[in-house]
Amino acid sequence: MLPGGVEYPLGKSQVYWILGIPHGPRKVRMVARSEGMKMAVSNIRERYASDVGVPLVKVIDVVESVCVDQEHEFKTAFLMLLLGDFLCPTTYRRLESKLLAACTVAMDAVNYDWCSLVLDKLAEHGRHFAEKFYKDGYAKGCGGCTYFLAILYLDRLNRRPLNWGMFPRVKAWSVQDVNLAKAEDKIGSGDYGSLKCIDVAYGENHPMMPRDTMGPEHMAYEIAGLVLSGLGIELPAARMGVGGVGARMGGVMGGVGVGLGGVMGGDMSEGEVIRPRRRGGRVELRHRTNRREVSEGMDPVGRILITEEEGVRQEDMEGFV
Structure with a gap:
């Protein structure tokens, strides 16, 4: 629930609108079932020498060092970096071991539904955050794609819409625009929620834009x-x-x-x-x-x-x- 008492059901279409990532017909697999996929996961583990997640520092080194003709290795490393640092990040700067099977489809990534994966992992990390917060009264951080949540919130603030209709929505918000919206939404106690939120839907006219007919x-x-x-x-x-x-x-x-x-x-x-x-x-x-x-x-x-x-x-x- 966002400020103003407005609830928003989440779906993969919102992830697509905000991030612009593929939402193909194939489900992203979290478990390697075929022998080929098991072999590919084993090669990744051997390449990055890690059993408990993959340090992103090692992945960055590979992305920056591979030759242009090593297409498969580059795409695999780039997908690992994208998942571990942006789409499905953790709080400890490592790519989850559960996502290694997903990284084996880098050469055919456009045909997979990454939007649902982002939403599922965000919900999973959100549950862990809530359990920690309500148990101890605090939590150090939350994994998952918080960029998605930030843009979702900013686009629903009760203020003049910013570049409404631009796709993906992450392109519409610069650092300066985010800081300006944060300043307008900030309340005296240092928290946020001053502007309240309104109900909007991507692909439709913004409620604060004129809707008169000609x-x-x-x-x-x-x-x-x-x-x-x-x-x-x-x-x-x-x-x-x-x-x-x-x-x-x-x-x-x-x-x-x-x-x-x-x-x-x-x-x-x-x-x-x-x-x-x-x-x-x-x-x-x-x-x-x-x-x-x-x-x-x-x-x-x-x-x-x-x-x-x-x-x-x-x-x-x-x-x-």
Whole structure:
């Protein structure tokens, strides 16, 4: 729970947004099961001569000394350093022995779910911290990716958002920006929580940013609906909100305009009504004639696709509306 009594459920999507690390389909293994992985773990232990974790000093030496053509050795050492110093750090500056199996997949790391690993290890270290703190009244420190927690907290302070929408979020915060936010959030006793926190979600508009819709575009949509209703064409009801009327006007009006050209030039049965259809990212107009069926619509990038029995052709509709 953060200051202000706000609770935030944590998930790997937040780790991805903040750190930008891969979240592939494969689960990161903590135990070496195959003979190949067991051999790779054994080689790492022999290379770094340590049974109780791997000192990061030794890993740094390898990262700085390997040749450029030693790709496998470099990637393995770099992944060990990344896990031990940033993604899953401990309080004693060593890479956990449990993570050695994870380091054996360095050559194929992009296909693994590192976001879930970071979250799981953070929760594990958090439990150990809580047990120590509530038992003794203090704890020296907490392992796990505290960088993730720091950015998560900073992004939820009740203040003007910083570079909202930038990905990953760790890029948005400089040392100066962090210090400024800390100073604003600090209370007299030396603790933090002065600003309180608000509920935000990555990938959505920030609640402290303007959310008003564009009025003139909405009015244009209504006027177009009145005009086209006289021709027997019904437009779907306008939706207010992010990406609502403004985002739909170009697609709908472009599709309707080309649709009118096809309708007026073709043979229609008396009383036939053209009804726009919404499928995914396009608006379609469909009418039947005595000879063929014509389907017209606008795709998301602003081109009109007209499909007939005789074939498929495309018309560039830039500047149509």
